[in-house]
Amino acid sequence: MNIPNILTLSRIVMIPVFVGIYYLPVEWRYLVSAAIFTLAAVTDWLDGYLARKLDQSTPFGAFLDPVADKLMVAVALTVLVEEYGSVALTLPAVVIIGREIVISALREWMAEMGSRASVAVSYIGKIKTTAQMVAIITLLAFPPGLLWSTAGLVLLYIAAGLTLWSMMLYLKAAWPDLFPDQG
Template sequence: MNLPNILTLSRIVMIPVFVAIFYMPVEWRYMVSAAIFALAGATDWLDGYLARKLDQSTPFGAFLDPVADKLMVAVALTVLVEEYHSVVLTLPAVIIIGREIVISALREWMAEIGSRASVAVSYIGKVKTTAQVVAIIMLLAFPPGVSWAYAGVSLLYVAAALTLWSMVLYLRAAWPDLFPSAESTRAVERAD
């Protein structure tokens, strides 16, 4: 167990604390839950940086890091959907969570067939993640109806659009493996 892995595990430990604070019947719950989410985002960046800088990348860390990220984002979006009770917020949340499920399944399947490299993380994914984290922090920090919350919803739509775009890029990269042409299928059958 090294420092990057401990930071990754800390994000998972933060989830129940985050949820408990978000549902406390106090006004400061918004800012504190936003701060916890921001801290989780900072540890996400820091654990990756330290793993590379200290040459402490591990298979466990490579597995756990995206799990911790997806759990934190899905939980935050879920509590926000419940808090806002609005299709306006629910739609981008469903797009973001749904995309994560699709891409996780695609990566797993591609790894099984030995084509993991063809669906590596792209630059657009990093921009999407940044927009998503900033939007969620804004939405958590203020109660529904506050102007900053509306700005957060707008940014969440930007994140959802980038999410769809990055999903299209992943699917396009995986397309030859998902739908091999009839000619290459016949060639494989002849080779057998």
Template sequence: MNLPNILTMSRIVMIPVFVVIFYLPYSWSYLTAAAIFAFAAATDWLDGYLARKWDQSTPFGAFLDPVADKLMVAVALTVLIDEYHSIFLTIPATIIICREIVISALREWMAEMGSRGSVAVSYIGKIKTTAQMVAIITLLAFPPGMVGATVGITVLYVAAVLTLWSMVLYLRAAWPDLFPDQGHS
């Protein structure tokens, strides 16, 4: 067990804390839940940075890191869907959650085929993740109806478009393995 893995596991431990705090009937619960999510997002960056810098990458960390990320994002988006009761938030949130499931399954399948590298994280994926985190933090911090919430939904749409774009890039990279009889169309 090393610090990067502990940071990764802390994100999973933060999920129930985040949910309970978000639903507390206090005015500070939104901002506190946003701070917890922001802290989790920062640990996502930090654990990867430390694992590379200290040469502490492990198979356990490589497995758990994307799981922790996807769990935290999916739970946060689900909580926001419940809180906002809005089709305008539900559509991009659903796109993001569905894309995460599709790409996770694709990566797992490609790893089984020995082609994991062809669906590695891309630069557009990093931009998508940044937009997604900013949107979620903003939406958590501002209750529905506030100007900040409108900004958050707008950024969530940007994240959803980038999500679809990155999914297309991943699927194009995997296409020859998914459909070997069709060539590289």
């Protein structure tokens, strides 16, 4: 166990705390749950940075980091879909969660084929993640109907567009392995 892995595990521990606070019958729940999600997003960046800087990358960390990220994002989007109760928020949430499932399966399959490098995280994926995190934080911090929540929704649509774009890039890179006879 090392510091990067502890930070990754802390993101998973934050999930029930985040959900519990979000559903408290108090107004400050929005800002506190957004702060918890922000802390989780920062630990996501920090654990990767520390793992590289301190040369503490581990197979366990490489496995758990994307799992923790996807769990936190999926739970936050699910909570927001329930809170907002609108198709306008549900559509980009479904795109984002669906893409995560597809790309996770693709990476797993490509690893079994010995071609995991062709579906490594890309620069567009990092931009997508940043837009997605800022959108979720904004949507969590401001209840439905406020101007800032509308800005968060617009940013979530941008993140969903980047999500589809990055998925297409991953699928294009994996295409020769997925369909070797169609070169």
